[in-house]
Amino acid sequence: MKSLPEISDSEWDVMKIVWDHGPLTSGDVVKHLSDRHWKPRTVKTLLSRLVSKGAVGTSEEPGRFLYAAKIPRETLVRQESKSFLARVFDGAIAPALVHFIADADLSPKEVAELKKILDRGGKS
Amino acid sequence: MKSLPEISDSEWDVMKIVWDHGPLTSGDVVKHLSDRHWKPRTVKTLLSRLVSKGAVGTSEEPGRFLYAAKIPRETLVRQESKSFLARVFDGAIAPALVHFIADADLSPKEVAELKKILDRGGKS
DNA sequence: GACGGGTGACTACAGATGTCGTCATGATGT
DNA sequence: ACATCATGACGACATCTGTAGTCACCCGTC
The missing domain is CATH 1.10.10.10 (Winged helix-like DNA-binding domain superfamily/Winged helix DNA-binding domain)
Structure with a gap:
C-alpha cells in the first residue's frame, strides 16, 4: 500500500x-x-x-x-470518504447513507437515479 | 447559528x-x-x-x-457530513451518494432499506 | 544589456492537533 | 492517620495548517 x-x-x-x-x-x-x-x-x-x-x-x-x-481524483475521494466514514460512522456505510438521504433535499430525478444505482450496486 | x-x-x-x-x-x-x-x-x-x-x-x-x-451526536454528525461534502464533493450530495453506493458492498437487505428511505426522502 | 514582473525556493508564525509529563489533591487501603 | 494510587489542573512540544513575506532567478522589453 x-x-x-x-x-x-x-x-x-x-x-x-x-x-x-x-x-x-x-x-x-x-x-x-x-x-x-x-x-x-x-x-x-x-x-x-x-x-x-x-x-x-x-x-x-x-x-x-x-x-x-499525480493522484487521480477518484483515489483521493475514495480515501477521504473512507476516513470520513470511519471517523463519523465507524466505517458503516449503510447508516451513513441513511443519514445523507434523509438529510438531503433530493429532487425526484435524483431519487430515481439513485434507485437505479442501487439496483445495479446491490449484486455487484 | x-x-x-x-x-x-x-x-x-x-x-x-x-x-x-x-x-x-x-x-x-x-x-x-x-x-x-x-x-x-x-x-x-x-x-x-x-x-x-x-x-x-x-x-x-x-x-x-x-x-x-453536551452536544447530541446527531448534531455533530450533521456538521461533519456537511463539511465533508463541501470539501470533497463541493457540497453536492447526489454525486456523493452515487460514489458511496457504487463503492459500498451493500447487502440486498440494505439496498431495500435504502430504497424505502429514498421513496420517503424526496421531501420531508 | 540592465530592469521589472512573474514565479520557484526558503522562511515565518500563530493556532490546532497528537501525545505525553509533572504536580497536587482527594480517595483508598491497611 | 499514613502511604499509595487515581485523577483533575496546567504545561510541554513536535507537527500540521492557514496564511503570507523575502529572496533570487528567468524572460521579455526598452
Missing part, C-alpha cells in the same frame, strides 16, 4: 483546480481561486506542499513551470 | 465513547479506548479539550468526576 498523503481543506481547493484544469501554472491556479482571496504566495505554498506530498507533479518546460495532478 | 466546535479525529474517538456509555469517569473512557493504546494522560487531554470546546460537560459528585456529552 502506498499510503496516500493527507490533503487538508485548503489543499483540496487547490487540488480541485488542478484536476479540473489540467496542467497549469501557479498563476492560473491563483486566478481560478480568486474567490478565495488568497495571496498568490499562499496558493504557491499550498502547491508546494502538494508537490512534496506527491499529490501534484511539476513539469518544467522552457518558459513555463506547470503543475498537474 | 451557534457555531459548533471543531472535533478532531482523536476527539471523535473520545466523543463516541462518551455518547455510547453515558456519563463516565475519565478512567472508564481510557478502558473503552484501550485498543487505541493511549496513555491515560492523552485521553484526559482530549477530554479536557472537548470540555473547553463545550462538546462535553462535567458533573462533580462526591467521589466521582463524570463526563457526559
Whole structure:
C-alpha cells in the first residue's frame, strides 16, 4: 500500500483546480481561486506542499513551470470518504447513507437515479 | 447559528465513547479506548479539550468526576457530513451518494432499506 | 544589456492537533 | 492517620495548517 498523503481543506481547493484544469501554472491556479482571496504566495505554498506530498507533479518546460495532478481524483475521494466514514460512522456505510438521504433535499430525478444505482450496486 | 466546535479525529474517538456509555469517569473512557493504546494522560487531554470546546460537560459528585456529552451526536454528525461534502464533493450530495453506493458492498437487505428511505426522502 | 514582473525556493508564525509529563489533591487501603 | 494510587489542573512540544513575506532567478522589453 502506498499510503496516500493527507490533503487538508485548503489543499483540496487547490487540488480541485488542478484536476479540473489540467496542467497549469501557479498563476492560473491563483486566478481560478480568486474567490478565495488568497495571496498568490499562499496558493504557491499550498502547491508546494502538494508537490512534496506527491499529490501534484511539476513539469518544467522552457518558459513555463506547470503543475498537474499525480493522484487521480477518484483515489483521493475514495480515501477521504473512507476516513470520513470511519471517523463519523465507524466505517458503516449503510447508516451513513441513511443519514445523507434523509438529510438531503433530493429532487425526484435524483431519487430515481439513485434507485437505479442501487439496483445495479446491490449484486455487484 | 451557534457555531459548533471543531472535533478532531482523536476527539471523535473520545466523543463516541462518551455518547455510547453515558456519563463516565475519565478512567472508564481510557478502558473503552484501550485498543487505541493511549496513555491515560492523552485521553484526559482530549477530554479536557472537548470540555473547553463545550462538546462535553462535567458533573462533580462526591467521589466521582463524570463526563457526559453536551452536544447530541446527531448534531455533530450533521456538521461533519456537511463539511465533508463541501470539501470533497463541493457540497453536492447526489454525486456523493452515487460514489458511496457504487463503492459500498451493500447487502440486498440494505439496498431495500435504502430504497424505502429514498421513496420517503424526496421531501420531508 | 540592465530592469521589472512573474514565479520557484526558503522562511515565518500563530493556532490546532497528537501525545505525553509533572504536580497536587482527594480517595483508598491497611 | 499514613502511604499509595487515581485523577483533575496546567504545561510541554513536535507537527500540521492557514496564511503570507523575502529572496533570487528567468524572460521579455526598452
